[in-house]
Amino acid sequence: MSMRRIDNFGLVDRAKPLSFSFDGRRYRGFDGDTVASALIASDVRILGRSFKYHRPRGLWSAWSDDPNAIMDISQNGRVLPNCQASTTYLEDAMSARAVNAWPSAARDIKGGLDLFHRWLGAGFYYKTFMWPDWHLFEPAIRKMAGLGSVSQDVLSDYCADQTFDHCDVLVVGGGAAGLTAARAASEDGQNVCLVDDQRLPGGGVYQMQSVDGQDPSDWVADQCKAIRTAGGRILNQTTAYGVYDHGLIGLMQTHRFGVAPGLIRMRADRVVLATGALDRPITFPENDRPGIMSLAGSAELLARYGVLVGQNLAVVANHSLAETSIALLTRAGAEITRIDPKVRPFKAYKGARATGLKQGGHARLFDAVLTSGGMTPVIHLWRHMGGKLDWCETRQAFLPAETPAKMIAIGAANGTFEIDVALEEARCAGIGHASLRADTRYHITALWPEPASKGRQWIDFQHDVTLKDIEIAAQENYVSVEHLKRYTTLGMASDQGKTSNMAGLAAMAALQGQSIPEVGTTTFRPPFVPVPLELYRGPHREQNWHPLKRLPLENTHRAMGAALGEYGGWLRPGWYGDGDPKTQIAAEVRAARTSVGLFDASPLGKIDVMGPDAADFLNFIYYNTINTMTVGSIRYGFMLTEAGVIYDDGVVTRMAHNHFVVSCSSSHVDGVRMHLEAWRQDGHDPDNIYIHDTTQHWATATITGPKARHVLNSLGLDIDLDGAVFAHMSLRETQWQGTHVRIARVSFSGDTSFEVSIRASRAASLWDALVRAGAPFGLCAIGIEAMSIMRAEKGYIIIGKDTDGETMPHDLGFAGPRIKKTSAFLGDRSLHTDKANDKARRQLVGLISENGLLPTGAHIVHAGQSRGYVTSSYDSPTLNGPIALALIANGHARMGEAVEIWHLGETQTAEICAPCFFDIKGEQLHA
Amino acid sequence: MRDDSARWNAPSSLDYASDDLSVIEVTLPSQIWVSGTDVLQIYKDKLVSWPDIVAAQNYALALRRDRLLLVGAAQPLSGFNIQQGHATSDVSDAYKVIDISGKRAFDRLRHGAELNLDKPSASVMRRAFGVDVLLYRVGTDARFRLHVPRALMQSVFQQLIS
Amino acid sequence: MQIFPCPFCGERNETEFHFAGELGKIRPDTTADVEADAWARYLYTQRNEKGHVREVWMHIPCAELFVLERDSVTMDVLGSHPLRKPPK
Structure with a gap:
């Protein structure tokens, strides 16, 4: 064929x-x-x-x-x-x-x-x-510029598997040395994993006539069998492409075409590097012509694929290992003409379907010209690991020097090119002995690029970097190899300099009159081979990219037709029903304002802070005074950072003398828990304070509106709900159908509200009971969008929306503790800096606009400068008109003032007012 | 403001079975956090850490140097007990619990965490599939029990069986 | 991925840890007068050392706050111990 x-x-x-x-x-x-x-x-x-x-x-x-x-x-x-x-x-x-x-x-x-x-x-x-x-x-x-083109079609199931693994000994490379080391180690009882990047392990052994007296294929099969019998693993088509922090090794396991590769994050107690060596090109004029190829590569083509690159072959080589390749090619029937690379000038030229060589005035055509300028050990992973290199004059190559912890190089990767020596070295390494570099029978004649010689001589074949380019770089003082690389793009092609680096730095050494080790190498960085980005993405996609927290009542909400969306890391009902969202949300607000709304507030934080020092600890954590709270009372407060900026707001409940519940923002629970833990253990006595984040144990249903008390009354609870007895900002605990419930009278809507908390597994029963109990009163389930409007009508803030990275409590009108609180608290000193005392601080105000809804984010401008911005803006169903909250410079002193609002090139005016549009006297709240 | 209901799978049953992997939801009678300087000492006979294999119905999972999770114990009152110096919270519904078994069980778990059965740990807490979970073994050396914060169990379960 | 030793749990993957600051910051007593400069130093000045560093880290799953000594150049871990006072 x-x-x-x-x-x-x-x-x-x-x-x-x-x-x-x-x-x-x-x-x-x-x-x-x-x-x-x-x-x-x-x-x-x-x-x-x-x-x-x-x-x-x-x-x-x-x-x-x-x-x-x-x-x-x-x-x-x-x-x-x-x-x-x-x-x-x-x-x-x-x-x-x-x-x-x-x-x-x-x-x-x-x-x-x-x-x-x-x-x-x-x-x-x-x-x-x-x-x-x-x-x-x-x-x-x-x-x-650029290489391939990305298809417009998404590969739907192209998803990399990612896993962690561990072994005692990881052997990288399944050539003669790697197989031998893996066998020795596994037969020694160690947990061994051998990785090899080809479909069949064996490395270059197929180029040999025999290994250890055996046919190479039989020998490889025997080693693999022995490794597996002893309990070792062999991963084919798996490339160790990088060593990362603390010795983590990235393994890329490839599969058949079109299937995403898998990532194994391998942790090994010991790594045996048996990665072999690469043939390097010889630098001479027109050395990039098709038909000029690596001698070792052509031998591998024959040994593995039965392909002979031509009958009439020239071999240009400078070292003793070339003989093995020549012997193989000769056995396959090739006619070999040896060319001495030292006899210069010689150059290649283009012949019809052939490659020409001119040397000493003679021109000859060959099917292919096979070159080998010496062997370069593959020490990429060695360098990733932090291993040092020594220049070996005998081998004209960089070799692994002192062994870094946990890694040892053997075989050709260690400069051990003789098979018998390599096998003995591999056996020693397998059972954990150090490798001793023996004297070598390998000999090589130094052969490096010769600057100032004539012709276009390629160093980097893919990126077209020639010897001339390196001369230009040197002339323009880009003499450091790292500068040389970036200026010429030498070694920056997709092969990352596997063929070009040695010639490039040898050329620079010659130009500088230095030795190769004096010039040094560029940094070796992972990955060793190109790795598709998919390998790193893996399962972190779609629903697993940023998994949302799920409500205990999610399926109940779905059954009620909820439109679910992300709110602060939770998947929550934004509104209910599939009509026009704006109409639905407005209807929910009206129902909650006129009769009663039912809202799922389960994500609200419920962090128990307990212990003898709990009160003093929270008094330090909060801007507000906490240690004077009475048992059963609830207080609204701010947590600040040490910079005095508001980190979170929420209510604290004193359950008992030494037991508080911190109800932080729904989106902030994990952060607040860590914040509390950090201050508990650093600066306080952790044996007297315990922090239990019980948020996910609970589900919370909020009943809000003028008829809220009626609905709750119908549940038949054993508590007096009368407003005079069960006042706003207090807590009751009782049983509902045999289950413990906490009822907090707090409000985010501005109306009379009760937050009923019950263990999550009982949430659906409670919710259903409330829906049934509320039906006669026109109860309406409301989503977070309706709640957001209602709280804005009342002027209640949302952290991060109505505050930013500079907002301090006095900017929101909560100035008391800043002046009066005498004990230390987080951020206290920062509230008295020049910046905190600045008259022009942005303060929270309301805005009334005659011309419709103000865009959220629109700037309040004066003399062409921003003086603040709109933080929240809604069409209020309660007021039948637009309302807005804004942070405006010196806003508190500017009530009634008209301001100019700028947004996307348009301006309009609005009037500053107090940030409260509903129940200004608080009668409904306290009813 | 966007309806993303269809982008997220509705929470499903936590039971899964294939030839080499089985997941079942476990309902434990109770789960209670107890914190205090001496709790690990007091419950040392019932204490479970990694990679212990639990045989009993009632046991104490070591979580921190001063906290454990009592499984199956009678429920004391939540709060702080001044005599003992112990803080107690009922968290029976804070964690959903699954048992994972089958030939692929450990392999699937290692997709979510760097696990090593040869490396003991004083705590059963760790981060797996991006979530802070409790992981130990029950009954046999190849049956793993996983407590996952309730709100993220759906995500962990999906990643586990994918 | 680095491996850090939690003083309680033992060695764990770096994804379980959170950097909490350099060791040695003392919060000024804010019930007395604190000079603006001293407060600014407390808030913002970092030593940012090269080589052997002592830092405070949190092991998130068990919430242990501890002192991690490591080499900021080689990334070697040199030791860890609890930040809190020794157990009674």
Whole structure:
């Protein structure tokens, strides 16, 4: 079927052919192929285009280090952008399209951009689009730049699974060293997890003729079996992409195409790093031509996928490991021509369906040119963990230095390139011994970019950073490698410099006349491979993104036709009925004002504060005086921050001498509980104060309106509800049908109100009883929207709506404790700063407008400056007209004054009044 | 001001069963917080922490250095007892309680919290699925009991079985 | 994700904790005169040290307020103990 596929090589299943397309043309591959290996097998040479110059790009390597073949891939209507062709396993009916190329990678119309390369060097955009303004050019440039395109279709069930896990030993990498270490550790009785990013573990062993005297496939199968038998786990297609704080390791487990990867947050007592090493490119003129690829990558293509990149091959290498690859390629029938990279000048050129090399005046064509400039150990996770690196002159590479706590590197990742030594090292590491770096038989001739040499020599294939660009950066004093990276975008492509970093910093070292270790590396940051954002979102979506608290009576409300919405973290009835909301809400207000309303107030805080020091503690916490309260009484008060700003308002009930209930705002309960706990343990005696947040034990039904007492009377409670006996701001406890209830006479509506609290499991019975008892009086269930209007009519504030981050109690007219309270309380000193004494403080007032509803948030302006703003504004059904509350500079002294209100360019006038529009004398409240 | 009723699943039964995961709602006779400097000492015979396995009907869950949750005890009066120095609150309805069992039980719980059976803790309180819950085992080493603040049980349950 | 040691519960994931301030802030006695500068220092001045820091954290599930010593550069945890007086 394919000219490049070699019999008896590779692990693909030739009994399972798959069909797919690339840039609109149809191809075939096998199960076990990657998109890249199937394309190479089909003799496709150009798989992509570079980012900046749109140069044609062939495959560089066979796995995650390939920077070139990036594709938007779709299958069965599911489209994923920016897939690495070299790591995406082929599936039937896939359709791939090269990114950054149109109409195809082979014939990209923007290929002509390359002609302008002379003007497009490092810093071109920074220098060119400064005048008059970058933002003028930005849209067009952004449109030209970028890689794949995101599909408009939402992948409905694309949801990453996220979980925590733990093991004694995490082995990263399932090559020869990793498998051996995992086996040794699990047979030693340790809880082992081995992760490998490919479908079949084994790493590079398939390139070898035998391992430990066995066929590589058999050897891998034996190791896996032994690991599992000893209780170890093996996670395939799982990449350890980063090490985070305190050694947490991010594992990304990929699945079949179109299925979101899973995130495992792995905590391991010990990490064995067996991540291998990567082949690095050689820097010479035109070294980015398609057909020039990694020697190790081509060997891996043959070993894993049975794909030989060509018959007539040039090998340009400078180290001893190249021999293994050459032997493999030769066994598959390739003719190898060795080119000595030290003999310069040599350069590549474009031949028809071939790659040309010119050296010493001779020009020759090859099917492919395989280069290897040395092996770079993969030490990304080592650096994430904080491990140090040493420069090894013998290996011409950075190697793990002193071992960070809990991590050890073995095998090629540790510079141990010989299989026999690596296996022994892995066995030792598996059972917890330190690794000893042995002498190496590996030899390499130093071969690094040579500045000032001729020709366009690529350092970063994807981002088109050439040796010349590094020279420009050095010339312009961007000599630190971190500056170099950002100025040239070297190593900032989607492969994050896996191929380019070493050459880049070697070039900078040469330009500076320094050694490579003197120049150092850039910071290694997670993730090691590109990770879809979905991995981090996972289940934190839709109803689980910010779960709302649910009322005990939610299903009752639903049955009554409630419109539920979020109010302060709770899902609560905004109003009832499905007519026009405004009409419904107004009807609820009228019913509650004229007869009786029933309101679910369950989220109101109910925090028990108990103990011998409870009274003094709350006296310190509250702006208001608490320790003089009598048992059974209720007091309205403010909690301030130490900055004197109002943090919460609500009522406190004294249940007993040493027992109070703090009824904070519904939205603030968790915050207030922590606030109280912090002050309890810091600055007070925690053995004399106990704080029990019992809010969710209770459900609270508020009965409000002129007929509230009648309804409550019908429940047949054993208490005297007469207004003279059971006064406003007091509490009774009794039994209702054998269940304990608390009845608080407090009011947020401004009318006579009773808050009846009962344990949550009995809430529905109580609610139903109240509905039945209220029917003869015209009882109407009211939602929080109606309550909000009623409280505004009365001038009662909502924290955070009618107050802001500067509001102090005296701004609301509660000046008493500020002047009179002698004991210490939170925020006390802040109420007497220059700022607190400022005459121009914004104070709470009412506004009357002749011209209809004032917009909430509209500014009160004077001489072109804001003097405050409208905080609440409603069409009052009770007053049959608009009402508003506002915070206005020096407002208390400006009653009756006309002010200008500005909103979205329109102005109107309103008159300042007292912030109370209903029952100004309090007769209905106290009735 | 928006009707979001349809965006939120109505609270459902807390029972779920599949081949490898089973969740059932448990109704406990009572749940009572008792705080005091010596409560852990006083109830030390009944004290449950992580990863203990409860066998009794009446037990005391260690919550804090000075607080526990009595399960199944007779209900004393809420308030502060000056002689004992104990603060007591009935919270029988503050927590909904479920038992989780089956092969996938521990795995599902680990989707919501960093759990480790080898790492004991003095308290059964922890944050799971974004909520402060009580977690311990009952009867067998593979049956987990979870107390969740009532208002957030719907969310925890949905995440647990998804 | 860091692991912090709650003095009561033991080691837990960082998502269970809440930073409550630097250790060592003493609230001025506000029943006596407090200079504006002293109050401003109490409210707003942070040491913001590099290296070994002593901070107050809360373990939210058990509400334990405690002193956490850690290294603000390496993120290493150096120890923790309750903020409250030792138990009787």
